[in-house]
Amino acid sequence: MIFYFSGTGNSLTTAKRLAEQLNDQVMAMNTALKFKDEFTNKRIGFVFPVYFYDVPKVVEKFIEKLELASGYYFYAIATCGGEPGNALHSVRELFFKKGLELSYAKAITLPDNTAPLLNSHYDLTTLKPLQNTIEQIASDILLNTENTAETRYKYKAKLLNITTRKFAERELSKKQADENLCIQCHICEKICPAKNIRLIDGKVNIGNSCDECLACVHWCPQAAIRFNKRSISIKQQYHHPDIVLQDMINS
Ligand SMILES: Cc1cc2nc3c(=O)[nH]c(=O)nc-3n(C[C@H](O)[C@H](O)[C@H](O)COP(=O)(O)O)c2cc1C
Ligand code: SF4
Ligand code: SF4
Structure with a gap:
């Protein structure tokens, strides 16, 4: 099962393409808490955007609430405009608090949907490598690869999280x-x-x-x-x- 959250489709297309490679299914996080079933696939993925150099609050709450058992291969894929900050670190911590281990974590750069708010432009060249990146990630996952190098904590990202959130809260x-x-x-x-x-x-x-x-x-x-x-x-x-x-x- 691949759980996703998405506002402008970057994470949704990533989840769907990954599901295609892994012969798996996708489910939106906002409908998934109602879903009670045994996960037949021993791999469970989480695909979501990066907000303010961290994991979105809504994704954090979803992971906190979701009942998960040990014995699964858990992986997290964050889509972002190039600055994932501490998003993957935070997800790993959330798993740790549940007594579980995140096995694999990667950030993927795609167009930043905040570009017009920041007076910048969408970098549409980031769309092209997506399929290759997903195929690489899928082959890692199929081999149950352990790779959490991208979950390293970044002090600067914590500061940016606080300052950008403050600015955006006024706007949003x-x-x-x-x-x-x-x-x-x-x-x-x-x-x-x-x-x-x-x-x-x-x-x-x-x-x-x-x-x-x-x-x-x-x-x-x-x-x-x-x-x-x-x-x-x-x-x-x-x-x-x-x-x-x-x-x-x-x-
Ligand atoms: C509120 C908000 C904050 C964001 N903060 C970041 C950020 O800190 N770093 C970054 O690289 N991209 C940031 N982005 C861009 C998104 O992470 C990126 O465009 C993502 O792929 C969007 O995914 P979606 O299309 O599935 O919603 C932010 C987007 C939003 C809406
Ligand atoms: S703001 Fe008005 S036009 Fe825009 S989506 Fe909502 S109902 Fe439709
Ligand atoms: S109101 Fe907030 S949560 Fe709802 S669609 Fe707009 S930005 Fe997303």
Whole structure:
């Protein structure tokens, strides 16, 4: 089983391609806690984005809550814009607290979905090597390779985590839909993994339990969702080219 969390499809396509190589299945973390079954496959993977040089809070909570037994080969794959920070270290620690061992951990660089917020550009050249990287990772996993070199703790990343989170909390917590652009299509409501968006009397209401995934921002057909101080245009929206809206909504 491969559990994933994804806002703009980088982690979803990574999980799906890995599943194809490993003859395994994928399941979204926000539906997986309800899933009670024996894991028939002795390998369990976690694929997720890096947020603020660390693991997203929502993924942290998922791993904490998930009932896992020993005797499995656990692996973690973090997708990021090139700065994984302590994300893999934190996941290893979470396993350690459960009395379990993470066997394998790798970060994969893909386009950074925060690029327009940081006034930078998407590096689309990172899309090309993905399939080769996944094939390499899959062959490692099939051999039950032990490799956690990328879980090393980085002091600088901890500092960056605190400072970037502070900046982003101001921006991310004040998202609003521009009423002049919104066509009340309900996509943001359907796509939000935290069920944090509701359309009430034709008005988009964004609550306070945001998982910071940016799905609402990138998938809105009108680019109507804006931050505290800035908005992004349709041209600046990003999602992995293999992933379509239905993949996200059905997950
Ligand atoms: C709130 C937030 C914080 C992020 N912080 C980082 C970061 O610290 N380092 C990094 O390399 N990428 C960062 N990113 C970029 C994502 O990790 C990257 O684009 C990821 O592949 C997105 O995965 P997804 O498409 O599955 O949502 C951040 C993205 C978001 C939304
Ligand atoms: S996805 Fe965009 S256009 Fe559709 S309801 Fe939400 S804010 Fe409005
Ligand atoms: S409100 Fe937007 S950014 Fe927050 S969890 Fe929902 S879709 Fe993601």
